[in-house]
Amino acid sequence: MSVLFTVGYEGTDIDRFVRTLKAAGVRQLADVRAVAVSRKAGFSKKKLAERLADEGIRYIHFVSLGDPKPGREAARAGEYDRFRLIYGAHIRTDDAQSALMELTETVQVASTCLLCFERDPETCHRTIVAHEVSEKTGFDIFNLFADDPDRYVRNAAKLPRFHLGESLTAA
Template identity: 30%
Template sequence: MTDPQNHSNPSLCEKLIFTVGYAGHDRDSLLALFLAHGITAVADIRTFKRSSYWTAFDADSFGPFLRENGIAYVFMGDVMGGKPQMPELYPDGQLDYDLMAEMPAFRAGIERLVAGAEKYRICLMCAEKDPLDCHRTLLIAPALKQAGFDLRHLVAGKVETQSDTEGRMMAINGGNAPDLFASTASDPDADYKLALARQIKRVAPMAEDAIKRR
């Protein structure tokens, strides 16, 4: 983007979106983090608006708190939450991120973030402290990368780049998985894809834990 008025906002010029997990924070410390990094809008991507433990971040009260402090807030857990309440997305008992990524509602959510990033410096908010344990990295980040965005994760008092997060993921989930039927053409992203699949298998929610009993 070439509009000189956007130069004060790196996310608008560089197509950046931030992420954070609120675990370990209180309202004031999280607000201070947003302000320190110039965040102007928070997209809440939890499935549920309320938490039984982190009650300070319940959407009905935290959203107004952010707005009172000059930060826009939108709840998007209904279309991008990491524990969707649709049994068909858990074909083998565990959430299938590939199926979820193809849902029209999820794709519309990605488009909404892409459009919003033209006006705001957005931070995706979920609960998990480590982005490797959260669908914001394992599900949403790949979709945003396809849309030309890079991500920055606010974690442990520092900013971790998406490439650094992926590096940690590959270190944890490294190792070859021989495929006798693989083509002779090498895939430059093979190690990343393998590590992503393994990390998803490690942390993606199980239906019996994710779907609320009515």
């Protein structure tokens, strides 16, 4: 079974973040933030894309899969049911569905990780996106935590791996 990774960059720095991606064998990063600007050094779109390119990791931004402002506000306020309702409606829009189709095709090419800010995948829309992709591809979902990349280095043999061409659509 192949895998789709997810990661948030809350609580980490760019160096540990990149080491985590590399330890997991990620070849492309799918940014699913609506606004790819960050106050954290190295995580705004242009700087992040440049750093990842230097590391041999492709960067792709799927802006239409980002959480709209009311959803982000609900999540920030801890109103997760409201956040899920807002994002659930958003992901059914034509733009989001088109981006979801493109993302689904993209993840089948190389080991991919979905990116957003929140460390906890349970309170982030990237988990909803990952489940949508998983339903279409049959990929397992594996949540990375970028604050301690050494855990993935130490346990590299136990990490799930991407297998080119292995999905329900390829079968």
